[in-house]
Amino acid sequence: MKIEVAQHDRMTESGSSLLRLIQNQNIPVLDLLVREAFQNSLDACNTKRAQNTVKINMSCKWFVSGELNKHFEGITDKLNERYPSSQRFKCIVVEDQGTVGLTGPVTYDEVRNNDFGNCLKLIYEISKPQTKEDAGGSWGLGKTVYYRVGMGLVIYYSRIRLPYGKYESRLAACLVENEKKKNTLLPSDNSVKRGIAWWGAEKGFWGKKYTVPITNEKEIKKILDVFKIHPYSDNETGTTIIIPYINEHALLKETYESDGIRPPWTYSIEEYLRVSVQRWYAPRINNPDYDGSSMTVWIGDSMIKPTEMLPFFRIVRELYIYQSQNKLPPDNYLDSVNADIHKENIQVRGILTTSSAGAVVYTKLSASQLRMTPPDNNMSPYTQISNDEVGMEQGNIPIIMYTRKPGMIVGYDYSGPWTSRIPRTAGDEYIIGLFVANSANTFKDLKNKETGRNLTVEEYLRQCEKADHAAWADKSIDGNNTKLVLRIQNGVNTKISSEYRNTSQIVITKRNLGLGHALAKFLLPAKGFGNDPTMPSKPPVQPGGQKGKRKALMSIEGEPIYNAESFTMNFVLTQYISCCNISLQITTDYSRINADTWEQETEKPFPFSLKEIIITEVKPEKKGSHWQKRELHIVEGTKGWIDTEDLAVNLCCSALSGTAIGFDVKRKNNIGFKGQLVFRTTDYSLNMAFETREVKE
Helix, strand or coil, rough: CEECCCCCCCCCCCCHHHHHHCCCCCCCCHHHHHHHHHHHHHHHHHHCCCCEEEEEEEEEECCCCHHHCCCCCCCHHHHHHHHHCCCCEEEEEEECCCCCCCCCCHHHHHCCCEEEHHHHHHHHHHCCCCCCCCCCCCCCCCCHHHHCCCCCEEEEEEEECHHHCEEEECCCCECCCCCCCCCCCCCCCCCCCCCEEEEEEEEECCCCCEEEEEEEHHHHHHHHHCCCCCCCCCCCEEEEEEEEECHHHHHCCCCCCCCCCCCHHHHHHHHHHHHHHHHHHHHHHHHCCCCCCCCEEECCCCEECHHHHCCHHHHHHHHHHHHHCCCCCCCCCCHHHHCCEEEEEEEEECCCCEEEEEEEEEEECCCCCCCCCCCCCCHHHHHHHHHCCCCCCCCEEEEEECCCCCCCCCEEEECCCCCCCCEEECCCEEEEEEEEEEECCCEEECCCCCCCCCHHHCCCCCCCCEECCCCCCCCCCCCCCCCCHHHHHHHHHHHHHHHHHHCCCCCCHHHHHHHHHHHHHHHCHHHHCCCCCCCCCCEEEECCECCCCEEEEEEEEEEECCCCCCCEEEEEEEEECEEEEEEEECCCCCCCCEEEHHHHHHHHCCCCEEEEEEEEEECCCCCCCCEEEEEEECCCCCCEEEEECCEEEEEEEEECCCCEEEEEEEEEEEEEEEEEEEECCCCEEEEEEEEEECCCC
């Protein structure tokens, strides 16, 4: 194949920048590959076929390097140096059938109406997303994961149906490498390097030569034979992606914690892919009732059958089917274990054409129902989701999943806003829930800029996902933030909490009995609670006789932002007094508990700690003044007052454990402060509050 080395030009991406575009540190690369490759295949389903089914096969194959290297003009010798020509190496192959393949133009001269088609977008372009309404991708960046799985070389093979019933095969390759490294493969003339090249058939003339996919069937077969891949035939169409020179050990090593129990599926690429497909696409596997194309999945020579899936992911599949059909599929798992299933509509009023934003379907199962006990001994749901051990000493946090039209699980939440108010369960019980968006519903006041029609819930949620499609986060559209995701999360919390709050019991081990007794007076109402009606109290009177006037007010803007180890809140502090204290408390339905009381009664550290205080803006006391930028950063462990021209801050700690549980603020020439507070917590099931009080100097 002829080489085309990408030249540097204005506003062009380099190889190193492409490799950094999606640096998701929470999801292993193999999972990102599954999510991206499967979604590309499902988006390309050939809906004109009688059988609207997409077949996807992922496999790990051996090949002899010398048989492959000779096909790559310009880098053959360097490939042989790096990968000796007589040795065998591994590759990952993703094949699909029942898709339209890499259709569309192969040169930019053929592009009409700015429609680049599948071929140009996948092989030669970046940031060209799918335009189908129910597509998975919305950024056009996910494919960069292909270049991170191996050493940066990817081969694309496809067969498409041309007009008038003819068929055409296409094969091209692309290499993306870090051009800053010393041992690069691509040739250089000492000009600016991009680290990107393509291989295919040569086109053009004189100094304007470029490559397009090879269409010669014999030449294509020679390359496919290297990997023992059969070419498409008869009326088959589809796409095959080959990623050679993978480092199997490195790919598997990042899937688990080295000091934990290693799950059995992390010892083999194909076994890991088998579990990963279930993890992200359980709703679509052999689901004939899906509103769109059905999907069959093969790993190597073995088909993934619902009856052979891990029990947890089989449950996910059946919850999804129950949500859409109001009944379970034949020979289902949930009926066999006598599961009690609940389905609740999540109502969001005022912003949607109809109030339904979607539905959550959920159940509570025991360890034996999840086949975690002998003789099956399946690992916990948390391990099946994350590959790691997750300690739940204070009871099991519910697991909530969420998805939209494509059926891919966008994310699993057991420590964030989807589960924050749902009670924990006993150590051998698990609440499992799945939210499915009402994708066809529309917003009353938001428009799709391209079509002019009212924006659908599906379109909004697509825009709320980052390029790795790993979470939903509300965004403003034309200055209007509907907070739809937040409202959905609150609805899910409320519905499930109301079902299980009175029945869920957390098992307390003997070492925690003292803690249970100490907390009883905090968490339970006082004797006689609720017997006597009382009149509303009078407005509070502050010193100085001014009714209801606050001396300092702490308010939170927006919702907390969660990550693996902490969560962040944006705050505004309005302060009329010279010095005030902000301290953390735990709030229940009946009382508030400060840190010192908690630690004295429970003999345990306060469960919330202040990790960082970041002041970003101040507002001078002068009337009519505006917010001004400031920079003040205080981290956990700082001792004494931090003094600036605008204010002084002192970090406060609990008396017994020394946990950072608040701060003092002395104001100087300002009455307002904005910034972020970063917290750690050992228990997301507890509710946190702030107390603001005056401090006498």
